[in-house]
Amino acid sequence: MQDNKQIMIAHVIFRLHVGGLENGLVNLINRLPENRFKHAIICIDTFTNFRQRIHSKNVQIFAINKVPGWDGGAIVRLFRLIRSLRPDIVHTRNLAALDALLPSLFAGVRRRIHGEHGRDVHDLDGTNLKFRMLRMLHRPLVNHYIALSRELEDYLSDKIGVHQSRISRIYNGVDTNIFHPSAGAGDRCAEMDQRFGGPKIIVGTVGRLDAVKDQANLVNAFQSLVCRQAGIREKVGLAIVGDGPMMNSIESHLNRSALKELTWLPGSRDDIPAILRSFDLFVLPSLAEGISNTALEAMASGLPVVATNVGGNSELVVEKVTGQLVRAADPHALCAAIATYVDDEYRRHAHGMAGRDRILRSFSIDRMVEQYRLVYEQE
8 A cells, every 4th residue: 555645444353342352343443544544443243431431532333233143224234334434444443343354345345354263152073064154255355364372373374275375364463561560569550559459379260251251160170279288278369350241250159169258250350460469370271262362461560470371372371381271171180280289389480571571572562563553554
């Protein structure tokens, strides 16, 4: 594209709310140069006050309000909106946003990019035939693909039939000035420290409370830890930070397991950097992942990470260097991994600092933004 032309990008997502995909989009928009790029966010469903995290000026946000299943009216609304916006690029993300590709073609958008950010609970291993067929049917409409992990890149190449030349792998990045190790009580979350009533080893996770994130597995693992070690109740606390459809289920689970007094379940928060600095160990118990923003943020904060060995987690966590990988949906394996860190302060510190170093070398937000810029500026 011409160097003096401002590039208009219409980003199409399912919903603008708290989540890793959405957080990555906001970080990207906030950091791309405003004199070079302008943006619109088109939500297939709707948006929430998460939009307030966008600091870049003149970003338009639209809700299509598509009903579940086939909605011909939504397709018409997409076409009319895209035609009126006249973007240079339409960038769709994940399966639900594929609906915007054909309207974009008919609206005359020359460049159509599609990103694969991770899996959902209905297709944990990428074998869902319906979803594969939908991606294959839309493949001719996509000029270029962005995969957030090696596993997703291989899926696009091997299962969807996308030529490697049409795929860019771009890892999420993290702002290491915002996410950094604790320098003392002043940069920690005072509310969480008060909740646990004194120095404890805090095992924590941050993320959308959704079935695919499987926080229930962490609750089960923590329960096993408390039950199997004498005196452990006085040493540890569990923090599950986030909101979502599984909130009530997780609360009930904690109540049934008699862990409520050992846990903090505050819902969605705006002080995630301070919260992470109050953790001692970060756990990612997901059934599926792309490249987890919260795991990146935890590593940048100097935390060791115990994660399930799914999706892109093995591309983040270096086994026995920055953390540990365990089988998904296996609370006994997860409990054993957590226990090795609860019992070993040196291990927590060494793996946490190694994780911070890995982020500085390979997962900076500046590197991520530069890679997206290069894709967007391609002719």
